[in-house]
Each structure stands twice: as C-alpha cells, then as structure tokens.
Amino acid sequence: DAGITQSPRHKVTETGTPVTLRCHQTENHRYMYWYRQDPGHGLRLIHYSYGVKDTDKGEVSDGYSVSRSKTEDFLLTLESATSSQTSVYFCAISEAGLNEKLFFGSGTQLSVL
Amino acid sequence: KNEVEQSPQNLTAQEGEFITINCSYSVGISALHWLQQHPGGGIVSLFMLSSGKKKHGRLIATINIQEKHSSLHITASHPRDSAVYICAVKGNQFYFGTGTSLTVIP
Numbered sequence: 001d002a003g004i005t006q007s008p009r010h011k012v013t014e015t016g017t018p019v020t021l022r023c024h025q026t027e028n029h030r031y032m033y034w035y036r037q038d039p040g041h042g043l044r045l046i047h048y049s050y051g052v053k054d055t056d057k058g059e060v061s062d063g064y065s066v067s068r069s070k071t072e073d074f075l076l077t078l079e080s081a082t083s084s085q086t087s088v089y090f091c092a093i094s095e096a097g098l099n100e101k102l103f104f105g106s107g108t109q110l111s112v113l
Numbered sequence: 114k115n116e117v118e119q120s121p122q123n124l125t126a127q128e129g130e131f132i133t134i135n136c137s138y139s140v141g142i143s144a145l146h147w148l149q150q151h152p153g154g155g156i157v158s159l160f161m162l163s164s165g166k167k168k169h170g171r172l173i174a175t176i177n178i179q180e181k182h183s184s185l186h187i188t189a190s191h192p193r194d195s196a197v198y199i200c201a202v203k204g205n206q207f208y209f210g211t212g213t214s215l216t217v218i219p
Contacts, residue, residue, distance in 0.1 A: 033207075042117065042199070042209030058206075090156065100203060102146060104156040 003027055006091050006105035014113055019078040021108050023091030025071075029103075031094045032074040034058075034066065036087040037107075043090065049074055081112040116140045119200050119210035126217050132187040134213045136200030139181065147174050147185050148199040150212070156199065159185075190217045 003026030013019050023032060031050055035043040035058075045058030047066040055066050063085060065077045078085055091105040117138045126132050136145070147159045160167050160174040162183075167174050171190075176183040187194055195217050200210040 035209075040211065042115070042211045043201075043207075044209075045206065048206075100144065101158055101161055102148075102201070102207060103158065104148075106155040 004091060004093055004103055004105045006089075006108050008108060009106065010109045012111045012113065013081050015082060016080050019081050019110065019112075021076045021089055021091075021110070023074040023076070023105055025074075025093050027093060027095075027103070028071060029093040029095045030071075031096060032068065033092040033094075034064070034074070034076045035090045035092060036060065036085075037090060038087050046076065046089075078110075078112075081110075083112050086110060086112045115210075116204070116208040117200055117202055117210040119198075119213050121213060122211070123214045124216070126190050126215070128191060128217055128219050130190050130217075132190050132194075132215065132217075134185045134198050134200075134215070136183045136185070136210055137181060138183075138200075138202045138208070140202065140204040140208065142202040142204050144203045145176055145183050146201040146203070146207075147183075148201060150197040150199060152196070159198075187215075192217045192219050 005024045007022045033048040034046040044060045046064050049055045049068040067075045089108045094102045120135045144163045146161050148156050149159050150156045162176050171188045173186040197212040197214050199212045202208050
C-alpha cells in the first residue's frame, strides 16, 4: 500500500471557522491532489500540486486554498467553512509517466454545522 | 456534462453470479482506472489499463479504445465484493464516474 496519510479522519466545525486538512506521503510522488466526494457526483478536483510550491486550481476551488512547502505534505484550507463544504475529502498522489497509478488516502469526513 | 458515465448505478446480485459494470467516456485518454471503495473506507486501485484486457483473480477489466468503453467483470461474486466501483480516466486530468454500488447477497 502506498504511504499516504490524511488527518484528521473526522472533523466537525462551525460555519465561518477556518479548517485545515493535511495530506502526508512517504512515496516521494510529484503530484498531489485534493478531491471532494459527494452523493451523485464523481470525485471532483479541488486543487492539485505538481511540485513544491507549484499548485493549480481544479473545478471546485472556490473557498479553498492549498499549500505545499515540502514534497511530502499538501495542506487544504477552508478559509471560512460553509455548510456546502460538508463532504468527504480525499487526498491522492501520482507519479507521472506511462504507468501513472493513482493512490488515495483514507479520506476525511468534514461536517460544517 | 460528465466525461465518464457508468452503468448501472446500483446493482444487487446473488452470491456466485457473474457481474458486469460498464464505463463510457468522452475524452481522449492515456489510461483508464477501475477503483474500489468499501463503505466508510478508502479508495483502492484495482486496474489500470490502456488497451486490451487485464485479469486479477476473479476480476477482469477490458477496454475498447475505439468505442471509448470499458467493462469490469466479476466472476463467482462473493459478499465481500460488495462495494462501490468507480471508473476513472486520465486525459489532461483525471475524470471520475459517479460509481456503481454493488451488493452481493449470500
């Protein structure tokens, strides 16, 4: 199994508070991704990173920011949490190339009340 | 618009049945992935394929690049196969289907 850890696993917070989710990998993979998973939708890309300090937006990036100061860590911040951001968040990693496999963390269940 | 469509959305089978899950996509891809997600669990990769067919135990995945279609087959299904199966394709980014929820009844 790929070494990828998400924290926390569960989080309950109040509307308007900032929240940071952490993704840590031990695989030294270049690409890291944050997705959210909601009923009726496929996994949707929030932000991704293609290297240290190199990040870009995905299709549902509004209200989220990311940072990657080290290869192994990718942080997702909800600047001011809203109830629409209640979701399951998955971090994923990949190494570009012919055999580009995607490895996922265990997910973070976030509830914004 | 959904770049990846899966069918069926939900599937219930008796133990031992042969199961097929279908995936169609609309973008150019370099590879297609089949993923498995157990209830409350993480997501694991079952297959990555860019042509032809792959087999792993009771699972078989096929892809037809010209028709932009893939199938995941499970032979001799077992209750432990109960999970959500997700089709994903790699174009300029990864695109995901909404998943097929499979329940195998003993």
